Amino acid sequence: xxxxxxxxxxxxxxxxxxxxxxxxxxxxxxxxxxxxxxxxxxxxxxxxxxxxxxxxxxxxxxxxxxxxxxxxxxxxxxxxxxxxxxxxxxxxxxxxxxxxxxxxxxxxxxxxxxxxxxxxxxxxxxxxxxxxxxxxxxxxxxxxxxxxxxxxxxxxxxxxxxxxxxxxxxxxxxxxxxxxxxxxxxxxxxxxxxxxxxxxxxxxxxxxxxxxxxxxxxxxxxxxxxxxxxxxxxxxxxxxxxxxxxxxxxxxxxxxxxxxxxxxxxxxxxxxxxxxxxxxxxxxxxxxxxxxxxxxxxxxxxxxxxxxxxxxxxxxxxxxxxxxxxxxxxxxxxxxx
Ligand SMILES: O=P(O)(O)OC[C@H]1O[C@](O)(COP(=O)(O)O)[C@@H](O)[C@@H]1O
Ligand SMILES: [Mg+2]
Ligand SMILES: [Mg+2]
Numbered sequence: 001x002x003x004x005x006x007x008x009x010x011x012x013x014x015x016x017x018x019x020x021x022x023x024x025x026x027x028x029x030x031x032x033x034x035x036x037x038x039x040x041x042x043x044x045x046x047x048x049x050x051x052x053x054x055x056x057x058x059x060x061x062x063x064x065x066x067x068x069x070x071x072x073x074x075x076x077x078x079x080x081x082x083x084x085x086x087x088x089x090x091x092x093x094x095x096x097x098x099x100x101x102x103x104x105x106x107x108x109x110x111x112x113x114x115x116x117x118x119x120x121x122x123x124x125x126x127x128x129x130x131x132x133x134x135x136x137x138x139x140x141x142x143x144x145x146x147x148x149x150x151x152x153x154x155x156x157x158x159x160x161x162x163x164x165x166x167x168x169x170x171x172x173x174x175x176x177x178x179x180x181x182x183x184x185x186x187x188x189x190x191x192x193x194x195x196x197x198x199x200x201x202x203x204x205x206x207x208x209x210x211x212x213x214x215x216x217x218x219x220x221x222x223x224x225x226x227x228x229x230x231x232x233x234x235x236x237x238x239x240x241x242x243x244x245x246x247x248x249x250x251x252x253x254x255x256x257x258x259x260x261x262x263x264x265x266x267x268x269x270x271x272x273x274x275x276x277x278x279x280x281x282x283x284x285x286x287x288x289x290x291x292x293x294x295x296x297x298x299x300x301x302x303x304x305x306x307x308x309x310x311x312x313x314x315x316x317x318x319x320x321x322x323x324x325x326x327x328x329x330x331x332x333x334x335x336x337x
Contacts, residue, residue: 011037011174011185011194018178025162025178028111032089032138033162036115037174037185037194039083040134040166043076043120044187047132047168056127064099064316065281072126073097076119076134090115091141091148094315096284101150101315113161114139114153118284121165122250131169133252137288138162150315157287157308165252165288175201175259177295182259203298204262207325209244211254212266219270223303223335251280255289255323259296264328268303269320278302278320282312286319299329303336 015030025033049055059069077097084090085104089111094101096118104110117136126132138161141148164176172187174194182201185194210231217228234242246263248254254265273279280286290300290307300307300323307319322332 008188008193009196011196014183014185014196024180028089029113029138029161029178032084032087032111032113032115033164033176035083035087035089036080036136036164039080040172040174041187041192041194042079042083043134044166044168044172046075046079047072047120047126050129063097065096069097070120070123070126072132073120073123080115080117080119080134080136084115087111089113091145092152093117094150094153094283095119096281096316101148101153103148112141114141114148116153116283116288118281121252121285122248125248125250130250131167131248131253132250133165133167133256135165135252135285135288136163137283137291153283153315154312156311157282157290160287160291160308163288163291165256165292167252167256169253173197173256175256175292177292179291179295182292182296201259201296203259203293203296203325205297205326207258207262207264207328208241209246209258209261209263210266210328211246211248211258211263211324212268213247213249214245216270216272219272220268221270221303221336223332223337224266224268224270226335227332251285251289255293258298258324259292262325264322264324264332266323266332267321273318276318278318280318280321282307282310282317282319283315286321289321290323293323297326298324299326299333300324301329301333303333 018024059071059074061069086108088109092101092103094116122132162178166174174185184198186197188195230239231243267279286307293300302320
């Protein structure tokens with residue numbers, strides 16, 4: 001079945017097909033992803049209320065990373081927890097917004113998966129009505145573990161069994177990988193269902209577009225300075241072509257653009273974030289996005305190593321991120337020596 005044919009392919013249908021025909025996905029993982037998708041629909045509705053819903057502004061609290069939480073950070077986290085804790089597919093959940101993993105309450109059945117998420121990515125954009133999103137990652141509980149603990153979440157990204165993100169923008173889209181390609185679904189707001197709108201998304205290997213917060217330029221390391229200098233020099237420089245720059249400051253939106261039309265996204269190591277290891281979170285942001293990017297033919301490194309190979313040392317670990325069109329990511333990584 002092809003998307004955009006007269007008959008819509010709903011997310012549920014797509015997942016059942018993946019389960020039946022290709023055996024790519026187990027029934028309980030399918031159900032887990034459906035629950036995540038339902039939670040994202042609720043978040044999309046909450047985000048869409050904007051100023052009318054009283055959901056904008058600060059929550060007046062902070063998370064473990066010392067960042068001020070927005071009301072919608074807290075609301076989105078609650079929605080994901082509430083939707084997922086009773087489903088019976090999970091052993092525990094971990095979130096960028098919570099200090100420790102959230103165990104499945106006593107009264108509910110437990111399952112064999114771990115769910116990790118950034119409930120609202122780019123939330124500093126929410127008050128100015130710019131796209132935000134949800135990023136999620138699914139791991140298996142390690143063999144023999146009956147009671148999942150924090151250590152069980154510390155698995156390298158290559159062990160993810162699924163990852164995805166939602167962008168709450170002009171339309172709400174979900175991009176998903178089960179480890180065999182990347183597929184895009186668009187929320188049909190009238191039907192309240194995600195509909196397949198693109199199968200097998202592929203990132204072009206070459207690009208003329210980069211995405212970085214230029215205001216951090218003086219803090220970057222030499223290899224990133226060199227790469228960006230060469231891009232900015234355009235036709236007159238060593239690259240011999242002009243580059244464009246885009247920075248939404250919502251990783252989901254910036255990475256979604258790259259998955260759609262190519263580009264390179266960077267939140268590199270810099271002297272401001274060096275002490276904490278980088279800016280973006282390995283388990284909630286870098287790993288799921290790297291899995292999706294690689295599945296779409298792109299590459300993702302810290303500049304020094306492949307992100308998916310990193311063995312996490314702690315739940316809220318941060319890493320430098322360079323991801324997107326393969327030839328550009330390879331070039332920046334080579335510049336790091
Ligand atoms: O404010 P900066 O330096 O532009 O950083 C933007 C980056 O920070 C993030 O907003 C961090 O995500 P959260 O909003 O989930 O904390 C990324 O989405 C984005 O790429
Ligand atoms: Mg984020
Ligand atoms: Mg967030």
